[in-house]
Amino acid sequence: MTDSFTICAADHTDESLARAAEEHLLDGITATHVAELFKALSDPTRVRIIGLLAHAELCVGDLCLVLGMSQPAVSHQLRVLRNLRIVSARKEGRHVFYTLADEHIHDLFHQGLAHIQHD
Amino acid sequence: MTDSFTICAADHTDESLARAAEEHLLDGITATHVAELFKALSDPTRVRIIGLLAHAELCVGDLCLVLGMSQPAVSHQLRVLRNLRIVSARKEGRHVFYTLADEHIHDLFHQGLAHIQHD
DNA sequence: TTAATATATGAGCATGCATTCATATTTTCG
DNA sequence: CGAAAATATGAATGCATGCTCATATATTAA
Structure with missing residues (x-):
């Protein structure tokens, strides 16, 4: 990856900021x-x-009722959230109850909501 | 919206949870x-x-260099971030310097990163 | 077992999006 | 002024995504 500094057309003289920033670049998997x-x-x-x-x-x-959306639409979104371990499913008879999987998700959601509402 | 409770095929007997949850449903604009x-x-x-x-x-x-991406690709993403007021631009001569617009963004980013790295 | 309920899943479609390529705009330098 | 550098923008394209419709699975009830 020695030529990563030639990909961009921009070529100003001071590369020090770029060199210093390189160590903070997240790797592909993390990003x-x-x-x-x-x-x-x-x-x-x-x-x-x-x-x-x-x-x-x-x-x-219940989610279908409150959201006013079709059952498949809700189930598909729940699958997305399940695969990302954002929610957990608990089966009880014919019902499947969902909760937030993590307290971090709770925090992230409220932080984002607060940022919007207080903007 | 009185018929919002008939959209979903699911129709179990106890609607109390759904009724109680309704007050926590975010409106469309906020969501x-x-x-x-x-x-x-x-x-x-x-x-x-x-x-x-x-x-x-x-x-x-600098962002182009460090990211190893083309200048238009980076500029387009910066425009997205600018429009959402995630970053601010400061013009200095021919250069445009970008910073995070808000301390909240800083917090959100680090919280998400921590959640991933400590999983 | 058969029917009904609750949820999950697959295919198809329409829309959105991240990139590339080409070009416009702005600023500095000669 | 003209040329080069730094950035922005528009069009086009390939790919992801959110929904609907139809159907499969699982559980309870009759």
Whole structure:
């Protein structure tokens, strides 16, 4: 990767800032994982689901009712959140109850919400 | 919206949880704004840009060098971040220096990063 | 077992998005 | 002024994504 400094057309004289910044560049895997985490919160439907689960455990049917969305649409979004370990599923009879998997998710959601509402 | 409770096929007997959750449902505008905020961090390239700007102010050329990406690709992502007020631009001669616009962004980024690295 | 309920899943489609390529704009230097 | 450097922007393209529709799976009830 010695030629990474020739990819960009920009070629100003002082490269010191770039050299110093290089050590803070996230590697591809880390950057991708962080992006995936935030991607879970990058859709209004998923934001609403997380907002609801931040206050109470709910089953799929309840989420459908409150969100006013079809069951497959909600289930697909829940699968996204499950795969990213944002929510956990608990099966009880015919129902599957979902909760936030992590206290960090709770914090991230409220921090993002606070930033929007106080802007 | 009185028929919002008939959209989903699921129709179990106890609707109390859904009724109680309804008051915590985010409105469309708020959910969209929160989603947009997190969408800024939902791409690996933007995550890396924010990670770099969390440590130092950098111009476009420096970002191109460190990221190893083309100048238009970086500029387009910077525009996304600018429009969402995630970063601020400061013009100095031919260069445009970018910084994180807000301390909240700094916190959100580090919280997401910590969640990933300590998982 | 058969029917009904609750949820999950796969295919298809329409939209959004991240990049590239080409070009415009702005600033400095000769 | 003209040329070069730094950045921004527009069009085009390939790929991801969020929904709908149809269907599969699992659990309870009759």
